[in-house]
Amino acid sequence: MELQRVVITGMGAVTPIGNNVDEYWAALLKGVSGVGPITHFNPEKFDTRFACEVKNLNITDFIPKKSLQRMDPCAQFAMVSTMEALQDSGLDLEQVNKERVGVIIGSGIGGFTSMMDSAIAFVESNRIPRFSPYLLIKVLGDVISGHISLKYGFEGPNYITSAACASAANAIGDAFHLLQLGKADVIITGGTEASVNETAIGGFNAMHALSTRNDDYVHASRPFDRDRDGFVMGEGAATLILERLDHALARGARIYGELCGIGMTADTYHITAPAPDGHSASASMRLAMQDGGIRPEEVDYINMHGTSTPQGDLAECIAIQNTFGDHASRLLLNSTKSMTGHLLGAGPAIDRGHPQVHPAQHRPPDHQHRASGRTHPARLELLHRRPRTTPYQHRPLQLLRVRRP
């Protein structure tokens, strides 16, 4: 059977540096940092007291107050980014066959904050069970896609994917495969996360995964920097409208780009740490290129995972080097997490929310940045703990050409 081609026809985003795609994109180009002191709770006693929170989002502009009571922030973010993406796609909601429209969203944790708040209230009320009937519909992850299908009446495949930081990537992958197989015409996909809460910060602190650069938090999220000391928690959502090419063409949709291949692997090394040799990351990149019929030399740009943890960034660099060999030195590499922080399960969606229309791809490489030698994945200078001579600075999103090792 012939596989269908799949294209992207709409985008939406709610991020720590912008509450829609235009704002987000403009902030990326300016090199805006989304980090600030934690406001969702009092972080005084925590090792990490900063995060990349979503700011100035007037949620009642998007979702009626009555519905908000039933939605965890993670579902709210996904709804807002989906509303934008659907509008952006120009999909005619009267005309489209709703039985053939699916919703597949990724989330690492789901309604974590609602769960925690309710457990605290239970304990504080002397363990008298007076739980809200809304509680579980806020906690369960699947309601993220459920709310979207209810609002629009989309009756196609509907579920969430959960695979830690790759949750949204898996959602996009599933959507891609279902569309390829002709099981749907359109799938709303992406990721969402809202875990700037006591449990998440405390839990990741206990694992020594978060940056504790409290005295200089603006520069705490520094993927591939020698002095990186962990990731910065982010929150938000991003949505892509994926569509079968023939369906998009038939309705005269604007096409941002084609999704042509996916690779998925697991590295079986450790429950949290990546395999230091990056073998599985390497394999998934090879599989994706194979799937898409792309030769390694044809790859120009990679928006890297780049969480800014000591182990993760290093393994990722090694994986890229091993996958691309000599071509690695010609790749354009960066990580938008230096500005957005790490959105956990939503990360792959916001990292992917733009490369298809990346204006920076047409810019000359940033020579000044090259010369500074500050972010050099492929040189693996991360290994060395030499003292820094210049302070770390956020750079506008420009693609960095990596020097030969």
Add this chain to the structure above:
Amino acid sequence: MSEILEKVQTIIADKLSVNPADVTPEKSFSDDLGADSLDTAELVLDFENAFGIKMPQEEMENIITVGDAINAIEKLVAEK
């Protein structure tokens, strides 16, 4: 007892995002005010917290209209 009525009106209007003036005793929670079973259960919880009462399950099942809720609350408040 108009104090109870007023309080109940405010709670319902807030929870269901309706105009307090529309919350009159003859209104049905589901047919007139757009509440589903989860909303009704949540409202009972709010009434219990607001009036310091505990509404028995069989009492809850008989609540169809705003008036039913007010009667049940009045009874339970009087029994306190």
